Amino acid sequence: MTDLLDPPVQLPPVHEEVHGHDHEEHHGPTGILKWLTTTDHKIIGLSYTVTSVIMLIIGGIFAEIIRAQLATPNGSLVSLAQYNELFTMHGSVMIYLFAGPFAFGALANIMVPIQIGAPDMAYPRLNALSYWLYLTGAITMLSGFFTAGGAANFGWVAYAPLSNSVNTPGTGADLWIGGLLLTGFSAIFTGVNLCATIFYLRAPGMTMFRMPIFTWNMLVTAILILLAFPVLTAGLIMLYCDRHFGTHIFSVQGGGVPVLWQHIFWFWGHPEVYILALPFFGMATEILAVFSRKPVFGYKGMVFATLTIAALSLGVWAHHMFTTGVVLLPFFSIMSLLIAVPTGIKIFNWIGTMWRGEIWFSTAMLMAIGFVVTFLIGGLTGIYLASPPLDFFTHDTYFVVAHFHSVVMALVLAAMGGLYYWGPKITGYLLNERIGKLQFWFLFIGTQVFTFPQYALGLDGMPRRVAVYPHDPQWKWLNDWSTFGAILIGISTVLFVVNVAVSWKKYPAGDNPWDAQTLEWFTTSPPPHHNFYRLPPIRSERPTWDYNHPEHRSIEHGTDHEVPLEKEPIS
Amino acid sequence: MKTEAKLLLGLGTFFGLMCAVYWNWSLEDAGGVMMFCGMLLCFIPGSYYWWWSRHMKPRAEDDPNATQAQGAGFIATFPGTSIWPFTLGMGAFFVVLALVFGIWFLIPGLFLVAWALFGGTAEGRRGGKH
Numbered sequence: 001m002t003d004l005l006d007p008p009v010q011l012p013p014v015h016e017e018v019h020g021h022d023h024e025e026h027h028g029p030t031g032i033l034k035w036l037t038t039t040d041h042k043i044i045g046l047s048y049t050v051t052s053v054i055m056l057i058i059g060g061i062f063a064e065i066i067r068a069q070l071a072t073p074n075g076s077l078v079s080l081a082q083y084n085e086l087f088t089m090h091g092s093v094m095i096y097l098f099a100g101p102f103a104f105g106a107l108a109n110i111m112v113p114i115q116i117g118a119p120d121m122a123y124p125r126l127n128a129l130s131y132w133l134y135l136t137g138a139i140t141m142l143s144g145f146f147t148a149g150g151a152a153n154f155g156w157v158a159y160a161p162l163s164n165s166v167n168t169p170g171t172g173a174d175l176w177i178g179g180l181l182l183t184g185f186s187a188i189f190t191g192v193n194l195c196a197t198i199f200y201l202r203a204p205g206m207t208m209f210r211m212p213i214f215t216w217n218m219l220v221t222a223i224l225i226l227l228a229f230p231v232l233t234a235g236l237i238m239l240y241c242d243r244h245f246g247t248h249i250f251s252v253q254g255g256g257v258p259v260l261w262q263h264i265f266w267f268w269g270h271p272e273v274y275i276l277a278l279p280f281f282g283m284a285t286e287i288l289a290v291f292s293r294k295p296v297f298g299y300k301g302m303v304f305a306t307l308t309i310a311a312l313s314l315g316v317w318a319h320h321m322f323t324t325g326v327v328l329l330p331f332f333s334i335m336s337l338l339i340a341v342p343t344g345i346k347i348f349n350w351i352g353t354m355w356r357g358e359i360w361f362s363t364a365m366l367m368a369i370g371f372v373v374t375f376l377i378g379g380l381t382g383i384y385l386a387s388p389p390l391d392f393f394t395h396d397t398y399f400v401v402a403h404f405h406s407v408v409m410a411l412v413l414a415a416m417g418g419l420y421y422w423g424p425k426i427t428g429y430l431l432n433e434r435i436g437k438l439q440f441w442f443l444f445i446g447t448q449v450f451t452f453p454q455y456a457l458g459l460d461g462m463p464r465r466v467a468v469y470p471h472d473p474q475w476k477w478l479n480d481w482s483t484f485g486a487i488l489i490g491i492s493t494v495l496f497v498v499n500v501a502v503s504w505k506k507y508p509a510g511d512n513p514w515d516a517q518t519l520e521w522f523t524t525s526p527p528p529h530h531n532f533y534r535l536p537p538i539r540s541e542r543p544t545w546d547y548n549h550p551e552h553r554s555i556e557h558g559t560d561h562e563v564p565l566e567k568e569p570i571s
Numbered sequence: 572m573k574t575e576a577k578l579l580l581g582l583g584t585f586f587g588l589m590c591a592v593y594w595n596w597s598l599e600d601a602g603g604v605m606m607f608c609g610m611l612l613c614f615i616p617g618s619y620y621w622w623w624s625r626h627m628k629p630r631a632e633d634d635p636n637a638t639q640a641q642g643a644g645f646i647a648t649f650p651g652t653s654i655w656p657f658t659l660g661m662g663a664f665f666v667v668l669a670l671v672f673g674i675w676f677l678i679p680g681l682f683l684v685a686w687a688l689f690g691g692t693a694e695g696r697r698g699g700k701h
Contacts, residue, residue, distance in 0.1 A: 028652045037652040120649050125656050125691065132660025140667060171671055178667040185663070199575050199620075204631035204642035208574035223582070227609045240670065263601040307578070311585040314609050315593065318602070328597035335589075530649075535639045 039124035042527065044131050045110035046426060049419075051135060052102035056412075058142070059093035060493055062086050067486040073473045083467035084153035085172070089142070091156030092176065095276070096183050097138045099411060103279030104190050104225070105134060107418050108218045110426055112194060114520040115215045117203025117538070119530035122196035126189050133186035141179030144172035152176035155465065157269070158239065160250035160261035165243040174243070177236050184233045191225030194218055203519070205538035209303070212518040212541060213289075213296055216303050217282030220310045224271045224278075227314060232268035235261065259324055266317035274313045277407070278306060280414035281346060284368040287414075287421050288350055290516045291365035292357025295542055298349040305342035305349075312339050322391045329388045336386035343379055347372065362514070363436030367417030370444040371410045377448075378406030381455065396465075399458025402451045409447040409489075416443065416496065424509030428525045432507070435499040442492035450485025453478035517542030572624035572633060579617030586610040653694060659687035 029037055038044060066086050069075040078086060113121055121127045144151030149170030154163045158176070161167060198211070198219045211219075239261065241247040248254020250261045289296045296302060315335040318327035350372050359365065381403040384390045394400060416439070424430045457478050462469065469475055512521040522544045523532050536547040546553040587610040594603035631637040665680030 034652075036657045037654045039650055039653050039656070124649055125653050128653065128656035129659055132657055133663060136660055136664035136667075140664070140671075174671040178670050182663060182667055202632035204637035204639055205635065206632050207635055208578075210635075223579075223613075227612055231605060260601055263599075264605075267602065267605050307582070311582055311589075314586055314606060315589045326599075328593070328599065331593055331596060535642075537639065538637075539635075 039120070039128050040529065041113055041121045041124065041127055042110050042426070042531075044127050045106055047131055048101055048105035048109055048134070049107070049426075051131075051138065052098050052106055055093050055097040055138060056102070057493060057497075059090055059098055060490060062090035062093065064486055064490050066090060067483040069467055070469075070479045071476075071483045073469050073476055075468060078467070080467050081150065081153065084155075084465075085145070085151045087465055088153050088155055088176075089144070089151050092141060092152070092180075094408065095156060095272070096180060097134075097141065099276045099408065099415075100187060100272070101134050101183070102415055103276065104187070104194065104218065104221060105130065107283065107415075107422060108194060108214075108221075108279060109190070111422060111520055112215050112218050113197055113201065114425075114523065114527055114531050115212045115518050116198060116201065116206050117519050117532060117535055118197055118201035119532070121193050122201055123193050127193050130186045130189040130193070133182045133189070137179040137182030137184075137186060139179075140175050140182060144175040147171045147175065157265055158261075159265075160239070160242070160258040161252075163239060163243075163261075164251060174240070177240050177243075181233060181236055184229050184236070187225050188229045188233075191222040191229070194222035195226070198222075203535055203538060206519075209300065210538060210541045210543075212282075213285040213299070213302055213306075214279070214282035214518075217278040217285075217306055220306050221275050221278045224275050224310055224313065228268045228271035228275065231264055232272075235264035235268070238264075259321070259326055262321050262324065263317070266320045267314075269320065270317040271310075271313045273407075274309055276411060278309070280371070280411040280418070281306070283418040283421070284350065284371045284414045285353070286516075286518065287364045287368040287417050288353045288372075290421070290514050291360045291362055291368070292354045293360070293515075294353055294357045295517070295540075295545075296349070297352030297355070298345075299541060301345055302349050305345040308342040309339060312342075319386055319391070322388045323395045333386055333388055337383065340379070340383050340386075347376060347379075360514075362420070363431070363433055363440055364417045364421035364514075366437060366440045366444075367413050367420065370440060370447075371414040371417065374406055374413060374444070374447055375410035377451075378403060378408075378410055381406065394458055396463055397458035398454045398462045398464060401464055402454035402458055405454070406447070406451045409443075409451065413440075413443060413447070416440075419496075421514070422520075424513050425520055425525050425527070428509055429503065429505050430507040430509045430513060432499050432503045435495055435502060439492045439495040439499065442488050442495060446485045446488025446490075446492060448485070450482055450489060453481040453485075457482075512544065512548070515545075515548065517545040519543055522547070572620055572627065572630065574633075576617055576620035576624050579613045580621060583610050583613030583617055586613060650694060653691070655687045655691035655694060658683055658690065662687055 028034060035043070035047065065078060066083070069077045069083060109121070109127065113119070142151070147170065149172050151172045152158070152168070152175070154168050154173065158173075163173065198215060202211070238247070238249045242250050242256075248256040250256050250258050252258060285296055285302065312335055316332060316339065318332045319336045321327050322329060322332070354369075381399070385394065385400065385403060420431055420436055457475055460475065462472070462475055509525050511523070511525055513525075514521070518541075519535075519538070520527075522536055536543045540546055540553070586606055590603060590606035590610055593606060594600075597603075631641040634641075662680050662683030662685075665676050665683060669676035669680055
């Protein structure tokens, strides 16, 4: 263990480029050509970050219009047809274009190679291709609004037979399918890239069970992407064939099975929920550990919980289809309820990480705590929905809407925490903490004010996807509260944009502003081309902490063996 | 390498068990087939890693006591910059637009895809341009 006190080894170049290369300065094209030709995972990740935050804002604007429409029973802000387009594109933008790409395209792309001590992603050019497919896919999907028939309007799940060419003619739906094909391939390529990077480019001493939890979660996410996304892509091609080539895969008339679409869609769709959630679990874990000044509580338990969630996630898809009447209720109910076990382990481990820690209530930490609370609410209501009798009662009501908005708003909280935590590493500058905390309170309170009335509305029977409710004016006051919550969330997003503008290159961060634990905080902010000038010895899952605090270094992973100081006996 | 192999083989085994239970119980084919394929997707790379883990010396990243000096040296060739991913992405974009707006979009689409494949392969052989 003495080598922990040794100075870190100066790294010789770990790569070779044909035309020679100065390691300190990367000479290459500048300006727009740099953006078009880069293969650097940090620049690609930054492009992903900016694009996906823009998608969050676009999807958020759709949400605000939807909530404004629902504020009165006979809202006339948008027509019924426009409302269908809005809720479809709100869901599509948030799920396909924000949450996933933000997790595995933006933050994972930047952080995973640095967290494991790699110079870049395993396939840098494939990584660049992923971004271009994501960007063109987003443009394709959103360009539906500029066609004569409007954007896709069959809901983000595109159930057959509503999505066939008779019920939904027009180019908007085809653009939706095309955009989803492009972003689907983008996700698959990122999944391949993450797996290969984590399996093959770790630094010496970085064994699998010393990887940061965020990297572990991204590995499991990448495996889930590879299991789930090809199914969706295949399903979309079948849907396209049904619409244009006269096949009858999803139509009863030609001997097809409409429910097959639901099987295929949710076989992608439920692992997708964990593809969205696991990266944000990882972000929250890192933040909670750093700002509690403790290692992650139950490191191995955390890893196995993640793996268990992944294993179970392939066997729960039909809990979205209980009311179709043709699925095996007990199997899917048991599997769905079982997922509560590893998720509960995670919740307890997060609390254990904070327990008796020296908690620093920075913005990132507040966001992470807000994530745990909000996710707990979303998770617990999910347990109700895993029970078929309760699901029959609440299916397609606002209860379900409230459940998954609690979950995804928790993910947004964690995403914001991730931006406040890792932003300084990516840009070299901190964000303003005062505005950040104000943003947190607007986001956190707004989320609860937004979702709680929806739970009540759902139990009272208000269905999803309705633009007006003229026969039930008693729902107005709850909807008004929900709209008020949506406004608070909107203000929090504005505050984030204001914060980025106010803090622009104002507060230099230094290499390790949070006194953090994992390898990315060992390099400079922003990291140089190929990430590291030098690496510390890696002897635990928190090498930077061990190097900076040799007196409190971890001896084994998972436990905090603080070496007790020998006290002078009192005479 | 062993941990990576065990991870994938473990997931694959679980998917296999789950598939057997589900398929025999529900007699519904779509989900059974998809779960079976999920099992294969874990077993194929998993068994490859397992084979390699028994036929190679442990790598520095698998050794808990490795020093950073052990990792020094040549890892791989990383192209500094490349225009071909953008070209290929635009080609794929036009191919998808052909699905929506008409077959003639395939002309620029397939042209860009082919150009990018040739250009990217040639660049890979050169080892990347600076």
